[in-house]
Amino acid sequence: GAVVSQHPSRVICKSGTSVKIECRSLDFQATTMFWYRQFPKQSLMLMATSNEGSKATYEQGVEKDKFLINHASLTLSTLTVTSAHPEDSSFYICSAEDTLGQYFGPGTRLTVT
């Protein structure tokens, strides 16, 4: 079946630093990938839609200059949280889509101290 991986699974960083999260589709090519954020005891919130070779589309309220998304190939999208602050601490989940459905990565737990 379709497998999506994320790296790292968890990361702790200091306030003001940047963190990059990778999302890979392992056994299929994904023209579109999606990034979600989930705070404790809440549902997944869509942050942005990432299309290979073009600029990402961000949801209302998500700062594109803070959450940099790059989708340079059909199997890799990256999310960089720039100048991270404690309020950016969250569970970040990516997903990738093929013609049959949308498949999710295991998530990345980001803690900003």
Add this chain to the structure above:
Amino acid sequence: DAKTTQPPSMDCAEGRAANLPCNHSTISGNEYVYWYRQIHSQGPQYIIHGLKNNETNEMASLIITEDRKSSTLILPHATLRDTAVYYCIVRVAPSNQAGTALIFGKGTTLSVSS
């Protein structure tokens, strides 16, 4: 995408069937019903989807009413490992509308106990 309504929580005894309802009264003719679940601190896992016919796979069965305004996900023999948040989502098939993200509601927290 059409909105869905699910009960916030349900309990089920281990070994019994878990029946999770979902209302989607404004579903469009070309929208499918998808079910995902999320076990604590993991990414969502696909369970099953259907358009109008009932569907069954190794994980669950999906019963869709004839008017398509509601559906029920059935886990025939719930185990402790089925404890999770279950999300019912309606959307057009990816093959027909590529690049449209799944939008998650609050889902149903299913607690399976021994």
